[in-house]
Amino acid sequence: MSRLSPDNVLLAKEIIGRYPRPKSALIPLLHLAQEQAGYVSNDAMEHIAELTGVTPAEVLGTCSFYEMFKREQVGKYMVNICTNISCQLNGGEELLHHAEETLGIRPGGTTDDGMFTLEDVECIAACTEAPCLQVNYRYEYRIDNDGFDKLIDDLRNGNRYDIPHHGTLARIRQHLDPERAAGIESPEVTGKPQWFADREPAPESEKETA
Amino acid sequence: MATNAYVEHAPGYVDNVGPKVVTSRFGDPESYKLERSEATGGYGALRAVLQMKPDEVHGQVRDAVLLGRGGAGFPAGVKWGFMPPVWPRYLVVNGDESEPGTYKDRLLMERDPHQLIEGCLITCYALGLNTCFLYVRGEMALAQERIAEALNDAYEAGYVGRNIMGTDVSIDVVLTWGAGAYIVGEETALIESLEGNRGMPRLKPPFFPAAKGLYMKPTIVNNVETLANLPWIMLNGPEAYKQFGSEKSPGTRMLAISGHVKRPGVYEVEQGKVTFRDLFYGDNYCQGIRDDNDLKMFIPGGGSAPWFFEDQLDLPLEAADVGAAGSMLGSGAIVVMDETTDAVRACLRVVRFFARESCGKCTPCREGTTWEEKILQRILDGHGRPEDIDLLLDIGSQISPGPYPVAAFEAAGETAVPFPPKQTTICPLGPSSVAPITSAIRRFRDEFEAKIQAPEEVPA
Numbered sequence A: 001m002s003r004l005s006p007d008n009v010l011l012a013k014e015i016i017g018r019y020p021r022p023k024s025a026l027i028p029l030l031h032l033a034q035e036q037a038g039y040v041s042n043d044a045m046e047h048i049a050e051l052t053g054v055t056p057a058e059v060l061g062t063c064s065f066y067e068m069f070k071r072e073q074v075g076k077y078m079v080n081i082c083t084n085i086s087c088q089l090n091g092g093e094e095l096l097h098h099a100e101e102t103l104g105i106r107p108g109g110t111t112d113d114g115m116f117t118l119e120d121v122e123c124i125a126a127c128t129e130a131p132c133l134q135v136n137y138r139y140e141y142r143i144d145n146d147g148f149d150k151l152i153d154d155l156r157n158g159n160r161y162d163i164p165h166h167g168t169l170a171r172i173r174q175h176l177d178p179e180r181a182a183g184i185e186s187p188e189v190t191g192k193p194q195w196f197a198d199r200e201p202a203p204e205s206e207k208e209t210a
Numbered sequence B: 001m002a003t004n005a006y007v008e009h010a011p012g013y014v015d016n017v018g019p020k021v022v023t024s025r026f027g028d029p030e031s032y033k034l035e036r037s038e039a040t041g042g043y044g045a046l047r048a049v050l051q052m053k054p055d056e057v058h059g060q061v062r063d064a065v066l067l068g069r070g071g072a073g074f075p076a077g078v079k080w081g082f083m084p085p086v087w088p089r090y091l092v093v094n095g096d097e098s099e100p101g102t103y104k105d106r107l108l109m110e111r112d113p114h115q116l117i118e119g120c121l122i123t124c125y126a127l128g129l130n131t132c133f134l135y136v137r138g139e140m141a142l143a144q145e146r147i148a149e150a151l152n153d154a155y156e157a158g159y160v161g162r163n164i165m166g167t168d169v170s171i172d173v174v175l176t177w178g179a180g181a182y183i184v185g186e187e188t189a190l191i192e193s194l195e196g197n198r199g200m201p202r203l204k205p206p207f208f209p210a211a212k213g214l215y216m217k218p219t220i221v222n223n224v225e226t227l228a229n230l231p232w233i234m235l236n237g238p239e240a241y242k243q244f245g246s247e248k249s250p251g252t253r254m255l256a257i258s259g260h261v262k263r264p265g266v267y268e269v270e271q272g273k274v275t276f277r278d279l280f281y282g283d284n285y286c287q288g289i290r291d292d293n294d295l296k297m298f299i300p301g302g303g304s305a306p307w308f309f310e311d312q313l314d315l316p317l318e319a320a321d322v323g324a325a326g327s328m329l330g331s332g333a334i335v336v337m338d339e340t341t342d343a344v345r346a347c348l349r350v351v352r353f354f355a356r357e358s359c360g361k362c363t364p365c366r367e368g369t370t371w372e373e374k375i376l377q378r379i380l381d382g383h384g385r386p387e388d389i390d391l392l393l394d395i396g397s398q399i400s401p402g403p404y405p406v407a408a409f410e411a412a413g414e415t416a417v418p419f420p421p422k423q424t425t426i427c428p429l430g431p432s433s434v435a436p437i438t439s440a441i442r443r444f445r446d447e448f449e450a451k452i453q454a455p456e457e458v459p460a
């Protein structure tokens, strides 16, 4: 049931066309599958293998390397608390403990109602705004225990319209209009672009006379 | 108050005195929009560059001595020259920013994506290539959105794609993104990831990307901040660029200063001109340590960098000087720790990062980093063994043989070991895990010993 939807197949084909080799599209396509179902199912991986012409094992191999891909259902909201050094120095670990108590789960766990999955994560590039966290990869900066409780309440009550469900990453996609594209260079092509050849410096001998 | 993190800019940037090369638009809350970029000269450098010969553009970048901002500090113009005359060739932009403490590329991508795109196009033009992949870290959803929107607008306006600005030049810039793995920031792992594989580094040699990169074709990998400098350089010329910074390190750098300072933030700073003391205590910068505490130690260049102390405060922000003193400026990530910091706990946290992020391809790194973490954890938990300190140093020497880079400790009469470390591994990640261990043990051996000898005094 969780093969890619017809709309997503169209999108997948467009994405594949952007890379010189189809396998390069694997990570974006796995994200697409995760966006559709909230996680990456075996069916979706098989479908992606068909679309890109690689084996399902290769898709799984890639998928399993990257932390963001979840191969089973997780909460509607992934709450990722940074405990790396700058956040640790500013209470990141204490915040994580507070979150564990508030949600009643340990990192990696999901609440019974399926709302939240908690993770303790590595530096998320907001170190000057420590401690910080992401909910479905949207940031909350300099957050304290009260702020955390309010965040959880807001998420439970549906007040955070700005945060999409787990799986949805960027909501704006690049559209490469074939009419406007230069044409992605295949590794099988040889020879420099004509515009470059036309602009190359004249050989030394000609320079002398110029 | 319902905050809307989605439309808000990432905070943290401090609009400071001094020249602005890459952050000049940061004051404008809508700086990411094409019309705002155009109104302040956006794509003007590209227009001028298209009138020049590609090799002139390359020459100007070489003359500007634009040092890479991704960590290693290698001059971009020189790296570009390593490409053999083979086509096709590719440009891959490294927007995977995930070194602990590093926070600058995300700001550049979210706040001024057009500046970065213009930098990509200038590079492609100089090198005669027509396909650029812009790889953004998976966790950075807003950066991905901002770049996608910027690319859509720039294609529409004819700045990217077929027949750029009505010329015969055609270049594509393709947004691509990761899915959570620090190691993918290493350039050969980035290329593997872009080929759709597990993000594991390749052995150098023979796989230097400039010669054998993406699909085994010549590939230049440059950091986001490196390329963001190009529009300014091409508009104002290398001589003007060299007015900023020092002779060895021209221009500015974006520095994220975090941890125990009163005003943490991301500052654009002239290279070589200020010292760490200026940054931590200066009114224009961080304004002192929190609660006026004493400084205990600081990391000068990201989690991979050996630690510095009071003795190193007067060093200038100059790569050569910092390297000789036993560490690196790395990715512009400075983490300040005050006297209340537990050295063992901080050391463990950084080591744990490397243990979690090791890709597992080489044994000394895969086994060594997890073992280091385990030992540090038991010391912290009060179950350390007397031999653990030497064991930690021994494991370190298996990953990185020989004296490991470390700062001088004048009071103990110990001199500095200069950067970089040696490695028994494929990439520098494994050896990086040794940095916090060697740094902390040389300085604070007594803290380790106290935890081992008096476990009952360690709070749970």
Ligand SMILES: Cc1cc2nc3c(=O)[nH]c(=O)nc-3n(C[C@H](O)[C@H](O)[C@H](O)COP(=O)(O)O)c2cc1C
Pocket: B067, B068, B069, B070, B071, B072, B073, B074, B076, B094, B095, B096, B097, B098, B099, B182, B183, B184, B185, B186, B187, B188, B221, B222, B223, B224, B226, B227, B427, B428, B429
């Ligand atoms: C473990 C590891 C992680 C790295 N992570 C990054 C990164 O996140 N971003 C980056 O630009 N460079 C990173 N680098 C450096 C890149 O390998 C490469 O040197 C850099 O992107 C080149 O760009 P530059 O010459 O413009 O600095 C990393 C290197 C290593 C060994």
Ligand code: SF4
Pocket: B183, B200, B201, B357, B358, B359, B360, B361, B362, B363, B365, B366, B425, B426, B427, B428, B429, B430, B431
């Ligand atoms: S040093 Fe570590 S991260 Fe680097 S290639 Fe080896 S195992 Fe992978």
Ligand code: FES
Pocket: A082, A083, A084, A085, A086, A087, A088, A122, A123, A124, A125, A126, A127, A130, A132, B100, B101, B102
């Ligand atoms: S250490 Fe938490 S965001 Fe960098």
